[in-house]
Amino acid sequence: MIETLKNKIRNFIPGSFMQSSKKKTDSIPFDDLRQTMDNQESLNYRELLKKISLKRSYSDEMYDNNGAHYLQVGLSAIQQIEMAINESKINNIKQILDMPCGHGRFYALLLNFSLKLN
Numbered sequence: 001m002i003e004t005l006k007n008k009i010r011n012f013i014p015g016s017f018m019q020s021s022k023k024k025t026d027s028i029p030f031d032d033l034r035q036t037m038d039n040q041e042s043l044n045y046r047e048l049l050k051k052i053s054l055k056r057s058y059s060d061e062m063y064d065n066n067g068a069h070y071l072q073v074g075l076s077a078i079q080q081i082e083m084a085i086n087e088s089k090i091n092n093i094k095q096i097l098d099m100p101c102g103h104g105r106f107y108a109l110l111l112n113f114s115l116k117l118n
Helices: 002-012 017-021 030-038 043-051 065-090 105-112
Strands: 026-027 053-059
Touching: 002 026, 030 065, 043 065, 043 105, 065 105
Parallel strands: none
Antiparallel strands: 026 053
């Protein structure tokens, strides 16, 4: 039964699409992660980088084969949020609204980031 279903799907979906959809992710090279970590003065950001997945979508157009830059841009967004929260004197954050516009680079960092509020 399952084989019949697979054959029906193969006959319905063009072969080029089936081939391109087999592998949808790869990983940012570990050396790029190490380089980004080495450039961080903050121990907090080094620990944050250790927690995130290096998988990324092939269709992520923001990735230009420079994983160190890709990760640094994500960290820059986290730094901006941290500065804004500290400047606003907010002591209690229950929710953050992230308007999705990409493939999760920022969200992956945000999920693992623990806010240190002043």
